[in-house]
Amino acid sequence: MTDTRTASYQPPDVQAGLPPLEVSLSRVGVTGVEKVIRIRQDGAEQLFSARLECFVDLGPRQKGAHMSRFEEVVNDAIGEVILGEATFRAETLAQHVAERVRERQGARRAEVTIEARYPEHKPxxxxxxxxxxxxxxxxxxxxSERGTRRLIGVAAQGMTACPCAQQLIEGSSRERLLADGFSDDEILRIFDHVPVATHNQRGLGTLHIGCPEDSDDDIDARTLLDIVEGSMSSEIYELMKRSDEGAVVEKAHRRPRFVEDCVREMVRGVIERFPHLRDDSFFSARQENLETIHQHNVDAERFGLLGELRRELETGEHSPAHATRRAWLDGAA
Incomplete structure (x- = not known):
C-alpha cells in the first residue's frame, strides 16, 4: 500500500529561502558555459565555439540564485537569436541572454559575457x-531597469617591427656605406629600395566598442578586425608561399611600429570609420607584443568615452581620468 503522504511530499525551494546573513551579493552566476553554435550563412554552415558567463545581483533576502535557469535561458536565447540571424553577433546573443536571465531570476541587474572563436578564410x-x-x-x-548596454569586441593577431632597433641598424649601416665611398644620395636610394633589418614581434590586438542603452548603432565585427589588423606593421597568415612570406616581412619592415603606435592607430581607425557613434559610446583598445629579443612582453592600452577621445584630438587637452569598462557597463560613466 502506497503512503500518500510520502508520495505527495514536495521539497522546499531552498534558493527562495532567507539567508543566514541578510547581505546582498554583487555577482552570482555561472562561468565556463561552453556551446557550439551552428548557423547557416552564404550557403554554408558556420560553426562558432562559444564560452559564456552569466551573472545577476542577489538581493539580501534571497538565499541563492536558481542556477539551472541560467542554462535554460542560454539554450532558449541561442535558439531564438541564432535561428533568426544570417550573421552571428556575439553582442546580440549576450543582450538576449542578459535580458532573459534578469527576468527569470527576478534580479535588478544581469550581466553576460560571450567569447566566440571562429574560422575565416582569406587569401x-x-x-x-x-x-x-x-x-x-x-x-x-x-x-538593468535603464535598459541594456552592449559591448562589442574582437581580437586578432599580427606582426610588428621595432622602429628603435631599425634606426640603430640604419645608423651603423650608413656609417659603413659612407666609409665605403657611397654618397648621401646613393645611401638614401639604397635605403629606399632595401628595407632596413630590425627585430619583430607577434602582436595581439583587442578592440571593444560599447553602445549605450538607447543606441541602435550597428557595428560590423569585420570592420573592427580590419582596424586591429591594420594597426600593426603587417597582417599575418597561417599558410603562405615564399612570395607571401617575402611580402609580409617587407611590409612589416616598411611600417615599423611600437606597441603604443598600434593602440593609437586603433584610435585613429575608430574615429575615422565610426563618425556616427555618440560621445557616450565606450572605446577600449589594447595591444600586447610578444618580444623576441627580451624575455618580457610589452603592453599598451587606451580606454574611455569616445567624447573624451574626440575632445583630446580636437583641443590637444589631455584628460587624466578615463572612463573604465566596469564603470561604463555599470552606468557610472
Missing part, C-alpha cells in the same frame, strides 16, 4: 592561396 597577399585564420569575437551586455 594570402601575393599567391592568393586560401588560408584559414582563427578570430575571436566578444559580446557583453548588462541589463
Amino acid at each position: 594570402a597577399p601575393v599567391s592568393g592561396i586560401t588560408t584559414q585564420e582563427i578570430y575571436t569575437l566578444y559580446g557583453s551586455a548588462v541589463a
